[in-house]
Amino acid sequence: MPDQTPIGALRDPAALAAGQYATAANLRSRSALHDRYSTAAQPFREWEAGLVHWPDGGAVLDIGAGPGRFWEYPALPRSLRVTVADISPGMVADATAAVAAAGYAVEGAVADAQRLPFGDDTFDVLIANHMLYHVPDPPAALAEFRRVLRTDGVALIATNAPGHMRQLNALIAEVFGPQELGLNSAFAIDNGESMLRECFGTIAWHSFINPLLVDDAEAVTAYAMSIPPAQSATEDQRRELTRVVERQMADGGGMLRIDTRTGAFVCSGEAR
C-alpha cells in the first residue's frame, strides 16, 4: 500500500510526477528564495560545475533535471551532448527546451533513476542534483548511475543535510507543529557517502557555504507553501506563518538569516 504520509508522497516517483513536480511551479517558488537572497560569491550551479572537467564533445546525463536550470551556467562547452531525464514529463519538456535554448544538443527522456533506459558506459559526466532524497531506493539508483557512466566518467551528486534551513523549519513548526519531513536525512552527507562507497572508488564531498539573508516575509511564505506541510495551509495558517516570519525578521533588525547545509559529492572510479 502506498505511503500516504508527506514524506511518503515526496519519495514516491508516481506521486511526485503527478503532484509536487508535475510542473516546475513549486520548484521555482523555492529557487526564487535562493536566487534573491544567497550570500555565496557564486551561484550554486556555477560553483558545482567548477568541481569537474567537462570534456569537449562529451556525453552528459542530467538525471532529475527539473526544468534544466543547471544549464544556465554559461561557461560550459557547447559541444557537450546533453541528455535531460526526469520522472516528470512536464519537467522533461521544460528542461529540453531550456537546454536547447542555451545552445546545447539535447535529448529528453522520462525515466526513473532506479531503472535508467540507457546502455552501459554511455556518459562521461552524470549530474544528479538534489534528487536522490526523493528516490525510494537510492542504492538502486546509484548502481544505475555507475552502470551508465563510462569507466573514467564522473558523477556530480548534490544533496542537503539535516539542519538545512533550520531557522525556516523552526518557524514552520510554530504554525504546523513539529514536522520533520526526513528529506534532509534520506540521502545526506553521512549516509550518502556510505551508499556511494558501494558503487564508486573515489568520493569527495564539497560544502557550499551560503546563508540566506532574507528581508521579505512573503518570499519566505511562498517558499514554505510550495511543499508539505504548509502546502495545504488554510488562509488563516498562511497569515499566521507570515506573521511569525515577520516577527522573527523584526527581531533580527529586518533580516531573517536562514542557514543552508548543502553541497555536492564528486564520484569516480569503481568500488573496491
Ligand SMILES: C[S@@+](CC[C@H](N)C(=O)[O-])C[C@H]1O[C@@H](n2cnc3c(N)ncnc32)[C@H](O)[C@@H]1O
Ligand atoms: C528538487 S528537484 C531538483 C531539480 C534539479 N536537479 C535542480 O537541482 O534544480 C528534484 C527533481 O527530481 C525528479 N525526480 C524525483 N524522483 C525521481 C526519480 N525517481 N527518477 C527521476 N527523477 C526524479 C523530480 O521530478 C524533480 O524534477
